[in-house]
Amino acid sequence: MASKVTGRQATLLRVLVLSGTFFLAAGERVKNKIYDEIQGDMACFKRFNGTHEIGCTSKFFGNTGVLHVIEEKADFDWVYEHGPHQPYVLAFTPLFLTEAVLERATDSGKVSGVVVVVPEDFDPETQLLDGFSGETECPDAYLGLYNASSNPDYAGYCRKKPWNPNGTSMLYTSWEFPIFLITNQTSVNNIQNCFEKFNKPVNGMPRDWPLCSLELKSNMYGTTNSEVCMRRASIGPLSTDNFCDPLYDYNIWGTLKPMNMSEEIPEKSVIIVAARMDAATMFDNISPGANSAVSGIITLMSAAAAIFKHKEEIINVSNKNILFILFQGETWGYIGSSRVVWDMEQGQFPYKVKDDVKDQIAQINLTHIDYFIELEQVGQPEDINKLYIHTDPISNANPELKNETDNLLNILDEASNLVNETKFVRVRKDVPLPPSSIQSFLKHVNISGVVITDHEGEFKNPYYESFLDNYRNVKYEADNETSDADLYHKHINNVASVLATAIYKLATNTHKKITADPELTNELLFCYMKNMTCNLVQEYGGEMAKHLEPKPAKLYVSVESGERYRSYVTMYLMAGLLGDEVERNQSDCKIESIYNMNHFYYFSHLHNGTCVQTTVRMTEAMSPAFLIDDYDWKSGEYSTWTESGWKLTKVMIFLRPSVLEEVAVVCGGVVSLVLSVIVVHFMNSRADLLFGLSTPPAAC
Amino acid sequence: MNVERLPNERKLAICRKYFMAGFALLPFMWAVNAIWFLKEAFWATPYPEQKQIRKYVIVSGIGAIVWLVGLISWVIIFQQNRSNWGATADYLSFIIPKGIP
């Protein structure tokens, strides 16, 4: 009972109850005097695929260890060779976050956990010269187009010339102890101060108890691989337990003009413009993906907005349509794009035909695709005016397709000449595509497409799929939404302009210079890179915007029950960019059925309430592997990534007493008991003598 | 109920009932029978039905022990091999522990 008494009640108890109260400080729980809970929301957690598990877990009750802050390499040796107080929890900056360090910590058997602290003055650019990426050297290669069985010519390309040379594969390793990332400065200082006060060795000599310790709690429910934990989640009478869940989110997309099922879509009439929506890190709650995702997302949104201003011109002269799509879960084996392809093949993209819905959206299948333009990382070109265009050497061996691709390349060239800011350079023809969503399509259909990136060979991004891939990495310098001094947004806006110009030409076959809106680009960049509570999101983000924190967007794909505010907000933003205002009040501004070709979105904070009609919607992005009956988990055809369930992640800092002290206290207790038994027994058995019972108490 | 106060034929009847009930895969019946009638079977002053009671007690006792040994071995084997047996073991489990292979 007592342990549940908290807060005000506890105050009451402590004050009143007792005359025997020991006021430590008025009304505070003793627990709060022993433990400090520090930032614990960025835990490394477990994920699974068809054959493996990756990530970290703590023991059921958490891992505890004596804190040791590593300041230089020699401190590791001190812990492993001299440190007498094992197990230790090591704390160090990202400088030491390497595979070798973690492996040695595992092998030493003296380490029960690791916290990676990022002090405010930590500057990755000057301190992390080798870059840092949790990804493999060849991201997503196993589910891409060029695996050994299908294309022996190109399968080995990445192994010889890795796309991501800074890749450590740390993200894909299963660690034996919990790892936490701590960026909150109060928590960082807390760790540093506690270490210096109680633990820091003096002249190499270890300090005496009590010692500052950490408890890391991040117990994961899932184990082994997706097959095992998905099966366990589905059986048993208590199957509500989430052992693991498939990675899940929504692809966000919209078309320039609505597609009614009653009108047939011509073959090769849909130009797809795609970018990747998600990014990942080892840690929960942080996945900025500034270059790996945001650069592409914003370029696409900006270009879409620019094109949409010319919607009528395009519709009038052309039967082509343009589909802007943000693929979700691409980091984890192209989940979003492979799902779209699978749905198209099944004749159910976006939905299966419904009998009784008017103005139903038309089905799109693979033959409707005309061109495919994909934006991958576009934010860090070495030469600010130069981006690279990648094409697929295999499909383009077909002369017919090659003609189309050449046409596309020429149009892109012309567009870049017209805009005259960013030049597009073609990558050598025998180089396979870098990791990109189009690979999911090319596995099933021959289409002509390009991937636009900022790198010719290896990635220019030193922090691909790491928590350091943030606005600092791409040198986005705007401090507010309206600042126009920043160069980065100009670069992104130029790329968007070229893209819009090229799309216009592809759709209408006429040249026209289209310029994207730099203010919009900057606002979007500011929101995603720095602060998701920005004005633009407040106005155009829909109702979910209020749940977002004033932080960079978290771009991890997560699971079905996971946090998805940024997806809803992105959908609303897209709706605002690709929508027409209509005169409807809030109660009428809603869709009758999701199968309708047009959707309605209501922006309550925009001009006292605005209704927008648009084709923008979201469709499920979960790997087909979880939908196919008896899917062979080891086949490697579709992504099988799942995320473990867990109850909480938590870090506590406290002092641990010496064993000697504990023994002394227990002995004291035993002595107290034994002595009192003797005394009480004596008094009780001799009570007649002791209290002189021959003379009874006066009052009786 | 105090067994000692019962008439001898009632004792035998109860002992036999428990013995028979044990065959319905109820080893606990045998265990109870064996312990409950242990004194009657071996240390009570002799009477005609005692011989039969003793027989039932011995067989019940052995049966209960065999069951106990069997169950313990099964539990040990199952726990040791649960992760190796894969799906089969999962389907045999009522509660699957979290975070353990």
Add this chain to the structure above:
Amino acid sequence: MTVAEFFGCGLIAFGPSLAMFGLTIATDPIRTIMLVASAFFWLLALLFSSILYTAVVQLQDYLAFGVVFSVLFQELFRFLWFLLIQKAEGGLKKVSDGNMQIVENKHILAYVSGLGFGMISGAFSLVNVLADMTGPGTIGMKGDPKNFFIASAVTSLAFILLHVFWGILFFNALHRRAYLQLAYVILCHMLASCITLMNPIYSVTIPTIWILTILSGVLAFIVAGGSHRTIQSAFRGRPQVLQVNADATGNFTQVGGM
């Protein structure tokens, strides 16, 4: 890890009351019932002080206020409890199954009531602290005194014993209408409680409380009929005065109290 601290401090604080309960109370159902009932009266005192505390919002920040009124309520309810058992004496005689000792020797009931008050107040004062001890950590990171746990346990122990002694003195005072003795109990309680406001200066508070405990203990002992001569005779182990009822097991002459 510091489950050790939990058991250690728990035993230090509750070891004596455990021994008293096990050896003198648990053997007799009537005593057990009276112990629980008196503990219930202490809880009533707690309830009323809590109501007062909640009602008087302005004074919630002043611990001293809470302490003073809590002490007064506890003593008030000790008095009410006394009145109740006075009234219930007849009934008690009936249910005591021929064992008239508890009715005849007034000190037994006083001792049982005091122990009831002591155990429940000890439990309430220390359980929160004990519960927080079970984790892996110990106190001291934020500059709090490192001996907080031990000091809490030792203070708790003193208060449990004090309640036992106060129980005996209080009841005796009422029986004999010795109002000075009554005043001593209330003032002593007030002083002991208020001195805890000085925590964590344990070097002052703990000796003071223990001096009060020893003083009250001696007084209670004398009031209950003890003296240095009875101690001597108890150690010699032979009855100096003729004991009519003395029997080998000591059962019949058993008398609670310290």
